[in-house]
Amino acid sequence: MRYAVRISYIGKNYSGWQVQPDALSIQEVIEGVLARIAGHPVRITGAGRTDKGVNSWGQVASFSMGKSIEPGKLRMAMNFYLPDDIRIMRASYVPDDFDARRSAISREYKYFVWHGWVCPPFLNGFVWWRKGKPWNMDIAREACRLIQGRHNFKAFCKTGECPDDPFRTIDTLRIRNRGNLSIITVRARSFLTNMVRIIVGNINAVSLGRNNLAWLEGLLSGRERDESAMTAPACGLWFWRATY
Numbered sequence: 001m002r003y004a005v006r007i008s009y010i011g012k013n014y015s016g017w018q019v020q021p022d023a024l025s026i027q028e029v030i031e032g033v034l035a036r037i038a039g040h041p042v043r044i045t046g047a048g049r050t051d052k053g054v055n056s057w058g059q060v061a062s063f064s065m066g067k068s069i070e071p072g073k074l075r076m077a078m079n080f081y082l083p084d085d086i087r088i089m090r091a092s093y094v095p096d097d098f099d100a101r102r103s104a105i106s107r108e109y110k111y112f113v114w115h116g117w118v119c120p121p122f123l124n125g126f127v128w129w130r131k132g133k134p135w136n137m138d139i140a141r142e143a144c145r146l147i148q149g150r151h152n153f154k155a156f157c158k159t160g161e162c163p164d165d166p167f168r169t170i171d172t173l174r175i176r177n178r179g180n181l182s183i184i185t186v187r188a189r190s191f192l193t194n195m196v197r198i199i200v201g202n203i204n205a206v207s208l209g210r211n212n213l214a215w216l217e218g219l220l221s222g223r224e225r226d227e228s229a230m231t232a233p234a235c236g237l238w239f240w241r242a243t244y
Contacts, residue, residue: 053234128236
C-alpha cells in the first residue's frame with residue numbers, strides 16, 4: 001500500500017530531514033519506526049529538505065509498505081514509537097504514483113522573528129529573537145516585493161552547494177506583524193540550499209539600514225554569496241506546507 005503522512009517536528013535535536021552517515025535525522029527516525037511496524041525496511045520521500053535545527057508544521061512524506069494498515073491506526077502506531085518532538089498529524093492512502101517531492105506543486109515556509117529585549121519563554125528557541133534595533137517595516141515590505149518573482153538567486157545559496165541553474169521563482173513573499181512578532185511567508189516550487197534563511201538575512205540588512213534596496217536588487221542579478229548578508233538562524237524557520 002502507498003501512504004502519505006503529514007509530519008510536525010522540532011528540529012533542534014536532529015541534523016535535518018535527510019538521512020546522513022554520521023548524524024541523526026528526522027527521516028532516519030521515521031524510517032526506523034516504519035520498519036518496526038511493517039516488518040521490513042521502508043524508505044520515505046519528503047516534500048522538502050530541512051536543515052539542522054529547522055522545524056516543521058506540515059512536512060509531507062510518502063512511502064509504500066508490504067501490508068495494509070488503516071491510516072488512522074498507522075498514525076497511532078507511528079506516534080506510539082516516535083519521540084515526542086516528532087508527530088504524525090495525518091496519514092492517508094495515496095495513488096501508487098504519488099511522490100511527496102516530485103508531485104508537489106509548491107512548498108511554503110514561514111520564518112518567525114521576535115523583535116525586542118524580552119521574548120516569551122514559550123517562543124524562545126522557535127523564533128529568531130532579535131534584541132537590537134527594530135526593523136523599518138516599510139523597507140522590509142519593499143524588500144519582499146523586490147525579491148518576489150524570478151531571479152538569479154546565486155547570492156542566496158549556501159557556498160559550495162549552488163547548482164548550475166540558480167534561477168528560481170518566488171511566487172509569494174510577504175511579511176505580517178503581530179505586535180513584536182514578524183511572520184515572513186515564502187512560497188515557491190523549489191528552493192536553493194539555505195535560500196529562505198539568506199532571504200531573511202538580507203531583509204534584516206536593509207531593514208536596519210546596513211545596506212540599501214539598490215544593493216538588494218543587485219544581489220538578484222547573480223552576485224556571489226559573499227556579497228550577501230548573514231544566514232538567519234535555523235530556529236526561526238518552519239516548513240509550513242506542500243501543495244499538490
